[in-house]
Amino acid sequence: MRESGGIKQFVLPAMMWLIFEAVAVALWLLTGERFYVFNFSYIGTSVAAGILLFQLRYQHARRVAQFLVGTYMLVYLGLICRENMQIEGFWYYLFTGVFEAATIHYAVAKIAGPLVFGRGWCGYACWTAMILDLLPYKMMQRPRKEWGWVRYLTFALSFLFVSALFLAGVNDMERMMFLSFLIGNALYYIIGIALAFALKDNRAFCKYICPVAVFLKPMSYFSLLRVKCDESKCISCGRCRRVCPMDVDMTDPSRKRKNGTECILCHECVKACPEKAL
Ligand code: SF4
Ligand code: SF4
Ligand code: SF4
Numbered sequence: 001m002r003e004s005g006g007i008k009q010f011v012l013p014a015m016m017w018l019i020f021e022a023v024a025v026a027l028w029l030l031t032g033e034r035f036y037v038f039n040f041s042y043i044g045t046s047v048a049a050g051i052l053l054f055q056l057r058y059q060h061a062r063r064v065a066q067f068l069v070g071t072y073m074l075v076y077l078g079l080i081c082r083e084n085m086q087i088e089g090f091w092y093y094l095f096t097g098v099f100e101a102a103t104i105h106y107a108v109a110k111i112a113g114p115l116v117f118g119r120g121w122c123g124y125a126c127w128t129a130m131i132l133d134l135l136p137y138k139m140m141q142r143p144r145k146e147w148g149w150v151r152y153l154t155f156a157l158s159f160l161f162v163s164a165l166f167l168a169g170v171n172d173m174e175r176m177m178f179l180s181f182l183i184g185n186a187l188y189y190i191i192g193i194a195l196a197f198a199l200k201d202n203r204a205f206c207k208y209i210c211p212v213a214v215f216l217k218p219m220s221y222f223s224l225l226r227v228k229c230d231e232s233k234c235i236s237c238g239r240c241r242r243v244c245p246m247d248v249d250m251t252d253p254s255r256k257r258k259n260g261t262e263c264i265l266c267h268e269c270v271k272a273c274p275e276k277a278l
Helices: 006-031 035-055 061-080 087-096 102-112 120-124 127-132 150-167 173-199 204-209 213-220 239-243 268-272
Strands: none
Touching: 006 035, 035 061, 035 120, 061 120, 061 127, 061 173, 087 102, 087 150, 087 173, 102 213, 127 173, 127 204, 150 173, 150 204, 150 213, 173 204, 239 268
């Protein structure tokens, strides 16, 4: 996965940028909305810049992309344009049969996209993790809990919440979705931060609570882009496991590796490996 210097280090960021540009142009042609060109060009350029900075060995490369995309989606799309990009917004647009805003966001970043870039969204773009990653527990300090089932509960609750709004015939659904965006985000941050401190694990919310992982996990299993382990170089020192924020067993090169669908492509394991086996 690690690229050597020279022209090679531009290949991956260029590929990522081109994928986003292709999506931008395709959506523009399909919908006639030029906004999609701006939107996906901005996101693609931010992600590509983050990957390029990583290739250039800049220590905070991933965080740069995370803040560029995360603040854009939270502040510009969410607070200024009043688009609910959370899972409730996805259900809302899905129920109304409108293929725009959250439905496109989910289709690209969280359903089809992970087939190519796995959980890159979680590592380089998510505005919830953008804040959680600032907390002090970057590596897990306690064994992982068996609480993954909670995400299916929050997934079902989000679906039932939006269904109930439709069944109740709420008049001003746009306003209701904006309110749910504000309250939902506040809850995510409060629960995410509290859980991180309680379990000494910045990414506890991602591991146990986040409903979006219900989409992300199965799709990222097939991801084209993944960190692989060269077993002939590995000396089983365990460093990769210790620095991984998601508790992925990188020493197993197969797709069935433990917690493999949780890899956020942060490359902390790659940086830590003394044998360049990753
Ligand atoms: S699991 Fe959820 S909260 Fe965590 S980074 Fe992914 S989308 Fe964001
Ligand atoms: S440390 Fe490695 S295995 Fe763990 S999430 Fe980051 S890239 Fe994936
Ligand atoms: S850090 Fe590298 S050498 Fe050590 S166990 Fe992981 S892959 Fe193997």
